[in-house]
Structures are given as structure tokens and as C-alpha cells.
Amino acid sequence: MLLEQEEKKVDPRIKRTRQLLQQALMDLMKEKSFQSITVQDIAERATVNRVTFYAHFEDKYALLEHTIREMIRQQLRSQVPEDAPFSTESLTRLILTVCEFLAEMSRRCPLPHTQFEPLMEKQIKTELYEVLRAWLAKPSSAKSSHRPTPEQAAMVTSWAIYGAVLQWSQQERREPAREFVKQVLPLILAGLQLVDKVPVP
């Protein structure tokens, strides 16, 4: 209700420039460490003026944040089609996607990525929260006390999911992701079932 007509009339040049910048950063990070990448490098690679960079992002850290956010968002949305109905299957895919994302990131940046782990955590949880809130908010129109609000449930669950996946991803001998998801799914589901109208499988 409050946020409705988003991403409508954005100047296409702005969209393109941001796209170019974040693509440039992703490309560069395959070649060298984030620290050694300069704003100049990014601008050059993106075929964009350095000044233009600053018109869009505070600094390279802000761009990194935005980039990671977009990556996780796209990956989540591709697996969970925006307004899909809630189901244990959707939830499974959701958790699985986070597994793959974290595994991919730790594979690609073995050590140096420890410094932007908090950043990733923030972005991933935020996106998880958005998906979950959208799921839970739909059927709940009746106000029943003694039940958590969809927002509360979404918040708790997003933290729970991230925590579980993080632990999984940090094991050096980790089981297959599918296996892991099967094990933690009941845990995650337990909290959700307290919310109004969430189906019990």
C-alpha cells in the first residue's frame, strides 16, 4: 500500500549506467581483489565517466552493496516467481538458493570475502525478509492477537534461514545442500506455522 509505483519511470540512462557499473565491478572482481580495484577501473570498464560514478554511488563500497543486493534478488526471484503462493516447496527452493549463493561466493572469494560478509548478510536477509513478508501478508487480513504479525514472522525466519545456511556453508565437510535443507526445514517451518493461515503440511 505504502510502496506501490516503484521502478516505473526511471530514466533508462540511469538504469543502464547502474547496470554497466555493477557488471563492471563483477567482471573486475573475477580478476583482482576488491581492495585493489579503483573507481577509475570500474568507470573505465563500464564505459562511463568517473564523475558519473559518483553521481550514482557514494564510493565503491556502496556499489558493492548494491551489486550484491541485485545478485541475490535476481537469483531469489528467478527461483521464486515474485508472487508465488507460499508452500513448503517454495520455501525449500528459497533456502536452497541461499545455499547456492553463499557456496558460490565462498568458492569465488576464498579468504578476502570475510570483510564483506556482514554486508552480504545484511543484503541477503533483507531480500529474504521481503519475499517472506510478501508471502505471509497475503492471506492475513483477520487480526488475531496472541499470534505473531507477518512482519515479525518474516524477520525471525529470515534470520533463522541465514543463520542455518551460514553454519552449513562454513563447514569444511558439508553435506549436499538438498540434504541439509530437508533437515532444517522443520525448524524453520515451526515458527511460520504460528502465523495465521499458514498451511500445515
Added chain:
Amino acid sequence: MLLEQEEKKVDPRIKRTRQLLQQALMDLMKEKSFQSITVQDIAERATVNRVTFYAHFEDKYALLEHTIREMIRQQLRSQVPEDAPFSTESLTRLILTVCEFLAEMSRRCPLPHTQFEPLMEKQIKTELYEVLRAWLAKPSSAKSSHRPTPEQAAMVTSWAIYGAVLQWSQQERREPAREFVKQVLPLILAGLQLVDKVPVP
């Protein structure tokens, strides 16, 4: 001498826009026929406004011309490093590249491409001419009469090469490109050897 400081101070936005447009056209041609592609389609794919298209090209035919020209240029330059010294080996690579290009084009556009064959012919011969002229112009500073000028030789040779390769590419049972090049190389070379300072192998 006359044309020296080319491609220096071109606004990067212009370069980028043209690049985007020609990339968009190439992508679209993998999906549908050139005739059925509209300016709108190209602009959309390139994330560029339709009006901007007209600021750069007369119509889609002009873009096609420019695109083909860039494609053949890049392919030639990648095989023959700009100011490589002339040698039979370079010449072989040159002819081979034209073979591959024409084969690729006729493979990709089996029938519909007959209509822009003249267009391709023009662009390919022009680029061939440029490469050859650069080769032949280098050592020739002594003016000897009764010998063709580098420009004449380059012109004749570019036509000869294109003609030979075209005939080869239109055979339905054609020999391997390398085989073919070996056979016609002496023919091509014969004319070049009349030019000052061209080494006889």
C-alpha cells in the same frame, strides 16, 4: 598522411551507443530475419531511445552496413595485427579469415542473405584494401615507373581475393578452406610480386 588523427576524441557516449546498437542488431539477427526487425526492436534491445537511433544511422540498412564492416574489420585485425609485416603467411591468414567469415555468414543466413551480399562484398573488399594498402605502402618509397602503385595492387588484390573466396563459398561441395587457400595463393601472389619490394617466397 592525409588521414592521421582518426578515432581520437570521439565522445565515449557515441562509441557506446553505436556499440550497443550494433550488438543489438547482431543479437536480433540470430532470432529473426533482418526484414522483420524494426528500428524499435533494435533500440529497445540496445537500451537506447528510438530517436537516438536516427541520430546515428539513416535507417536499419545503414546500421547493418556499419555492423558488417565492424565485424569483418575486427576479425581481420585479430588475425593480422594491424601493422604486421607482409608475408605469404600473413596473406594466407588474411584469405583464410575471409573464407571463415563468408562461410559463417552463409551458414547463419542460408537464403535471406542474398540481398545483402552486395553490401557484404563492398565492406569486405574495402577492409581488405585497407590492410593490403598498409602492407604495400610501407617499403615503397622509391618511385619506379612501369610498376603498379601500391594502391593499384591493393585494389586488384582485394577484388581477386574476394572473387576467389566467393566462388569457393558458393560451391556446395567445397574443399577445406586451407586446401583452397593453398591453391589460389600463387594466383594472388603473382600480381603482388609486380609491386616494388614485395618479397618473392
Added chain:
DNA sequence: AAGTCCTTGTCGCTTAGGCGACAAAAGCGC
């Protein structure tokens, strides 16, 4: 034939992006 729909070009006006230049702040060798 008249009807709609789409594509093609072209027009001002607005906005984002490119540029040169600058000062401030890091790096870095010595």
C-alpha cells in the same frame, strides 16, 4: 473504400553523462 494498427522520420524541451580542472587525501620509495 474506409477503417485500424504499426512503423518511420522529425520536431523542441528536459535531463543525464562527459570533460577539464582543481584541492584534498592516501600510498610509497627513500
Added chain:
DNA sequence: GCGCTTTTGTCGCCTAAGCGACAAGGACTT
């Protein structure tokens, strides 16, 4: 410490790109 280079931000001025709207031509249906 001290120069030296590189990087970082920030300033106006200029130019390319986006937009809405428009007329004019096809193409296709009825």
C-alpha cells in the same frame, strides 16, 4: 620526516540521449 605519484571527491560548462508528440506512409482487415 619529505617529495612523488595515484586516487578521491567536487566544481561548471557543454553535449548526447530521452521523451512526448506529431505527420506521413504502409499493411492488413472488413
